Amino acid sequence: MSPKPVNAIAIHSIPDVNPEDNIPEMILDAVRETGLELMDRDVLVIASKIVSKSEDRIVHASAIEVSKQAEKIAEKNNFDPIHVEIALREANEVINSDGVLITETHFGLVCNFSGVDKSNAPEGAYILLPENPDRSAERILSILSEKTGLQLAVIISDTQGRPWRKGSVNIAIGCAGINAYKHNKGRRDLYGRILQRSSVCQIDEIASLAEPLMGQAGERTPVVVVRGYEYSKGNEKATDINRPKSEDLFR
DSSP states (O other): OOOOOOEEEEOOOOOOTTTTTTHHEEEEHHHHHHOOOTTTTTEEEEEEEHHHHHOOOOGGGGGGOOOHHHHHHHHTTTTHHHHHHHHHHTEEEEOOSSSSEEEEEEESOOEEEGGGGTTTTTEEEEEESSSSSSHHHHHHHHHHHHHHOOEEEEEEEEEETTTTTEEEEEEEEEEEESOOOEOOOOBBOOTTTTSOOEEEEEEHHHHHHHHHOOSSSSSOEEEEEEEEEEOOEEEEEEEESSSOOGGGGGG
8 A cells, every 4th residue: 555645834925923914815825925736635734823913912011910929920930920920811720830830721721821922922022822722723714715615624733841741842722624633443453453442633743743844933934734634524623632620630
């Protein structure tokens, strides 16, 4: 059987994004400039930063009044108090504030500082994660599908750390047109045994595949087209990945 290649193609030429910019139109313009033609079942992995910027999820330090809770956490850990304050506002729950600031965001993602970041942000500003990344992915996909007539999928990604392992990787925080998981239950292994349970988080796999092309600094490559990955479709969302508190070993 011939191997089926999976390709990741960086989309350059996307300019700086400002509030209310039309991300799908910008992506399509950049795809044309790259000389690429989108195809059915392409997956577009989009960095959360440009989605956040287009949705005006930018907060300026001058507009923030630091609370006593934020002052206490910042002083204890030598953190930026404004960064802490914004993270607290974006959090449902503070899980750990001893040497770190691990929170649960309003859409259920457990991460450091609620995903609030200063990198690639304007001077004196902080960028928040999209308010509802799954909804953002659906909106972007709807316009891309309408404009191209193609069957596409969209993944919104962000870099996060992982329990028990150092370093960060690209993960999916929003998706549309693709299931969160690829379910292998009922398939046979190499020895003919039927798998009773096996679920691969395919949107995280695809997000990680795109990360070497995206980078995490000044690469200016916020969109990657992944082609050839045989993904499963359905109604699962990125929020379905988040473990319920009853199964969370770190709370």
